Amino acid sequence: MKDCPSFLEIAAFTYFFGSTFVGPQFSLRRFRDFVNGHYDEPYVRGPLDRVTPSLQRLCLGSAYMMSHIVFFMIYPTHYFLSDKFNTDSILTKYVYMLIWFRIILLRYQAVWLIAEGSCILSGLGYNGRNEKGEILWDAVRNIRMVKFEFGCSFQSLIESFNYNTNQWAARYVFKRLRFLGHKDASHVITLLFLAVWHGFYSGYLGCFSFEFVCVMAERKVTSAYKRNNCLKTFERTPEILFPMWVIKKLLITSGCAFGLIPFALLKFERWIEVYKRMYFAGWWLVVVIPLFLSWLFKSNFTGGTSKRRVKENHQG
Secondary structure, X not given: OOOOOOHHHHXXXXXXXXXOOOOOOOOHHHHHHHHOOXXXXXXXXXXXXXXXXXXXXXXXXXXXXXXXHHHHOOOOHHHHHOHHHHHOOHHHHHHHHHHHHHHHHHHHHHHHHXXXXXXXXXXXXXXXXXXXXXXXXXXXXXXXXXXXXXXOOHHHHHOOEOHHHHHHHHHHHHHHHHHHOOHHHHHHHHHHHHHHHHXXXXXXXXXXXXXXXXXXXXXXXXXXXXXXXXHHHHHOOHHHHHHHHHHHHHHHHHHHHHHHHHHHHOOHHHHHHHHHHOOOHHHHHHHHHHHHHHHHHHHHHHHHHHHHHHHHHHHO
């Protein structure tokens, strides 16, 4: 930005109907380009080019919203604090948590899709053309549906859910902390910023803290896994691909669901009570056990390497 925007320009950018309530995030420079007609290329063939993709987002978002409204009445958040939930078996509690989590996410997917549709209809979502000459309307997309639905890692969810906000935080918070010289420290401060940005309830801090721990645990497991040739060969077996995907997806969904409980209940005495009722199952399932497995894989790898080196040295 080489010049200071006017009050009218800031107001137009801030209260633009496609982003003022729920996002998606986009830069002031992009908004300027939009106002100045830099994205008028799709109108060469007529305004109807943007109607179909915008209506697709609207219909899909409306379907998600209706699904959320219907199923949330069956699986409400307040059930976690009920006496009935307290007496349920741990398996019943776990299944309820997974279903509830998926229903909660429907509301975010719905509003982001509808907002994206309005941005497309205005022309702001224009993103050039692909190799086939087809118009791309994903410039301000905030949810990568395919990657989100089929991804089986925490990193894939971060790269597909609330995408523009995550990109904004990475660009303007994480990368500007480069002077710390430690990526984990930058990561922690970025998540702390996002927690405070949402509000001052302990639930936000609990949610983003759990996200950091899950990401760290996943990195440890992935690092140990990549060094174990037996496991990599086993996973590439065609018959095991789908079962492995299901297991990974279940673990990732469990971690996200467990982390969302504080975000939904907000107050410490509420979400910690639910954690106690579930015997802190999320920590065991997504953090403790994976870290133990990563240590086991790493030990086996290191042990095998050491033995092989001793044998080679002895023969030499």
